[in-house]
Amino acid sequence: MAFFKKPDVGSWTENWPELGTAPVNYEDSIDPEQWKLEQQAIFRKTWLQMGRIELIPKKGSYITRELPSVGPGTSIVIVNDGEQIRAFYNLCRHRGNKLVWNDYPGEETSGTCRQFVCKYHAWRYDLKGDLKFVQQEQEFFDLDKQDYPLKPVRCEVWEGFIFVNFDDDAVSLEEYLGEFGQGLKGYPFHEMTEHYSYRAEIKSNWKLFIDAFVEFYHAPILHMKQAEKEEAEKLAKFGFEALHYDIKGDHSMISSWGGMSPPKDLNMVKPIERILHSGLFGPWDRPDIKGILPDELPPAINPGRHKTWGQDSFEFFPNFTLLFWVPGWYLTYNYWPTGVDTHIFEADLYFVPPKNLRERLSQELAAVTFKEYAFQDANTLEATQTQIGTRAVLDFPLCDQEVLLRHLHHTAHKYVDRYKAELEAKSNGSSNGATTSSTTATQKDEVNA
Known part of the structure; x- marks a missing residue:
């Protein structure tokens, strides 16, 4: 109203x-x-606006975003795979090297590519984040490339604006933007x-x-x-x-x-x-x-x-x-x-x-x-x-x-108070679980005795 x-x-x-x-x-x-x-x-729990789709207008276009607000060192890559806009943590699944960067790893960059290639050991990922090539793959132990895609970050688009969310359990972007989001469409x-x-x-x-x-x-x-x-x-x-x-x-x-x-x-x-x-x-x-x-x-x-x-x-x-x-x-x-x-x-x-x-x-x-x-x-x-x-x-x-x-x-304050309450509930749950386990063990010892 x-x-x-x-x-x-x-x-x-x-x-x-x-x-x-x-x-x-x-x-x-x-x-x-x-x-x-x-x-x-x-x-880490709300939808964050990253920019317009015009920044990545065609297949293979990408940008990186450095997000210390989310956590120290947090970096993501956002890419147009030709069908949809995707976001991934900007790190290689081999040894954790930053995947997409130019001369200085702390600076944001943009460009166009057919695949992402790690500068460290040349592991290669396609635009959907799937691992496609491992250098000297035969030297690894039971390595299945399907098990090592880039780690995704939730990514949705509203009216041409790209948003990401680091909480896998968060509501959809449409629901999050609510009445104002609906009222601005068009x-x-x-x-x-x-x-x-x-x-x-x-x-x-x-x-x-x-x-x-x-x-x-x-x-x-x-x-x-x-x-x-x-x-x-x-x-x-x-x-x-x-x-x-x-x-x-x-x-x-x-x-x-x-x-x-x-x-x-x-x-x-x-x-x-x-x-x-x-x-x-x-x-x-x-x-x-x-x-x-x-x-x-x-x-x-x-x-x-x-x-x-x-x-x-x-x-x-x-x-x-x-x-x-x-x-x-x-x-x-x-x-x-x-x-x-x-x-x-x-x-x-x-x-x-x-x-x-x-x-x-x-x-x-x-x-x-x-x-x-x-x-x-x-x-x-x-x-x-x-x-x-x-x-x-x-x-x-x-x-x-x-x-x-x-x-x-x-x-x-509402968000922080809710988060603190969740932490306290988990802590109490863990304590109760430990107490229950301890009590059960004691009861078993009494029965055995």
Whole structure:
């Protein structure tokens, strides 16, 4: 069910009473033990977005992904075998050497091949992961190549996005994405293949960066210099409030005004934006494709059907953001923790391929402008991390517009608490089993005596 709030009446947060309204404790962003639990409870048990199918468009195309968020040294290879997209642990079954890499084994790579050949002893695997050749096979003892395929990782595709999951017992990707996933089907992702990407190492907990993107309370202050003086003063005076919030299970979304193309008042934007018809909200000129006009959008986008709608941001737990803009383009964020106070931030922008130089420059301006905004957010987050780390204050009040922050930290704790309960149950089961065995042995000894 979607919730709507009339101006100055009620609140968003009251719609999800389980989240409460008390200050939120941020120790989960500075405790190393909590991070280790998150790694096992969250990143090894949920669906993780790896990229678009356009990265591996034909048979034999592959990419590798380094995933320290899942575990130290974890590396996978994702390949198009001509029939489906598959994922495998990136290691040879002979002696565990990393299978696919170029000059530096710690760096991600991509390419096209007919088979995977280990650099160490030349064991060969086909694109389905089956072992096909063993060097000097006759020297091994009762070796059956069928027993040594590459170890698979669950891999499924939704609307052209590749996901993997390291939990063999997890629900399907379709079920995991839930109502939001169903409600976004049909958006013309496949038309937007012009791709820009950024990657940065951020000195903050992964959840803090997501916190920054699920509220616009900060926008008039932190990004004031990005707007013209008159517009900046107006935003600072009256603030900024989103149009709509929603939470469905582990996932959430925020819908906002802004991003109109072109803006009603050209004095609101900078000269370069007026020239190129572009800026932070993307190119002003809508591409000539189906599926992006207000009456064509999938039902999950702009759920309030507001005329002033400009963008929607969907947060798929744990670390995948999918953000749509009214002019007809989208971007994604991924946050990959590497420690309790560090993570890798990935941003990918997708446009319909440009037809001329002006369109190309308008897309480049949007990509560069976005990067400036992201740097501003990242810089603030590192300052936040250092101060939370002092533990001088750990409980922080959140306003009504920060309801999705409450939800994120609540959901992360839910996964960790469930994982700890499972560990405790297994431990108790093992202890009970040992006690039973011991008791049985004692009873047998008494009978024998």
